[in-house]
Amino acid sequence: MAQAPFTNDIKTLRFLAGEMTQGDLGDRVGVTRQTIAAIEQGKYSPSLEVAFRIAHVFGKPLEEVFQWTAKAG
């Protein structure tokens, strides 16, 4: 399976946001806990809407949550 061409800091941001669980984040974004886990591991590329919703939960701009990796081109 191809890894998503970007990394993310969701795990760290969750920890910094009072050790928020994947389930809590999923509830606030409107996706399942399993989907948050898949996004964190780079197995699933979320839609732009979900990416923005995640960034909004942490009060960060999108590029602070998701980073395009150089090797992906």
Place this chain on the structure above:
Amino acid sequence: MSFREKIHWVAFLSLILGFGWYFMSYPWAVANTRGGMLTSVWMLIPTTIIFLVPMVAGTVWFAIRTPKEANLKEDEREKTIHLKGTHAAYYPLVLGIWANIFALINGLSYGWSVNILMATLVSAELIRVGAQLYLYRRGY
């Protein structure tokens, strides 16, 4: 494992159980007769029971254990998994239809036709649910 994944496992195993019994018990020697077709129709009753009982029981069991998850709507990842599974099932469906056309052109009777259609449906369902289970396990 999410509620939907568990339900998919129940569906997958119920399909194997119900239609496994059907195809193992069917009297293939009479398949090319009218009696063969009627036997198929009759055997669909116990097959449906064998298939549906674990499906309903499993769904109710998991819904009681995780009511919150059971009430959740499909999210975007699950919808995509759903679509990919359905797409994969299209191919056995087409192959089965062609096999049935071939059987009818070559004079095989309704008994064979019903069984080929049934096998087509079961194969397509197994591939649909199996592909979805694979995608759930893989993450996407």
